Amino acid sequence: MNNSKITQIRSERRDAAENRQRILNAAIELFEQNGVEQVSMNQIATEAKVGPGTLYRRYRSKSELCLDLIKDNVDQLFNDIETYLEQNHFDPPSRRLKGILSLFIHFRERKAQLLMGVEESSSTNSLRARMQSPLFNELHQLLLELFEEMNVSEETHYNSVFRADILLWALSRDFYSFQRDARGHSPEMILEQLCSIFILRNSQNT
Known part of the structure; x- marks a missing residue:
């Protein structure tokens, strides 16, 4: 050349x-x-x-632009999650699930505007497009693995994919913003309510 x-x-x-x-x-x-x-x-x-x-x-879309803007923050979020899981790998899966939810909710509060942009679809702003973003795909895999662990340790037979889908929907901008703005729930209250739904009562005390 x-x-x-x-x-x-x-x-x-x-x-x-x-x-x-x-x-x-x-x-x-x-x-x-x-x-x-x-x-x-x-x-x-x-x-x-x-x-x-x-x-x-x-x-190709505002979503991709926003993702580039917060890419370093997203990388740090998953680094924090990885570190948390490594440091607490002996904890029951229900407790680790609560820890991951806490980290993500804190992240959503700090980066609300940009995260909202990431969740927008390039064309239709559909729920499917938002739920299939790289950010939510990686979170889905983490939640799926924890729900599978919970099925084994608690001898339950819940559909782990379905539970991960529903929990991610609850963490998506539409539902989360409605709970924050319309219902007046604090991030701490949202976390506790999600845990009360997705974690068995006896698991929360272990």
């Missing part, structure tokens, strides 16, 4: 990195001013001074 080709590739990479940073900076500023839901992709492109094509080549 000749030097001019190498220079061109480096220039393209530099331009792409600069465009990405302009897009992210513009998105953060607009989100802080107006909220995630009120900001369109076209507004972000205009604020970042890039063409819509440039924006959509990097981010």
Whole structure:
């Protein structure tokens, strides 16, 4: 590969990195001013001074853009969960489940606006699209494994996939925001109510 080709590739990479940073900076500023839901992709492109094509080549949806903005925070969340599970691997699965729920609810409270954006579908904003996001897929797997453990340790026969689905729905933006804003429940109260539903009473005392 000749030097001019190498220079061109480096220039393209530099331009792409600069465009990405302009897009992210513009998105953060607009989100802080107006909220995630009120900001369109076209507004972000205009604020970042890039063409819509440039924006959509990097981010197919506002959901993907928001995920990039909080990627480091999401990585830290799962690092915290992994550390928690390693440090408490001798605890019963019901207690570990409560610990994971506590970590996620705390994360949702701190990153509410961006997480709301991540959960938006690129086109229909459907529940299926939100529940199949990478964030919720990874959480689903963790919950599924704990529910399977609970079935073994408590000699129950609940459908673990169904339970994980329902619990994730309860943690999704629509349900969680309704409980916080309309019902006036605190994060601590939501956590306790979820545990009372998904964890058997005798398990909560072990």
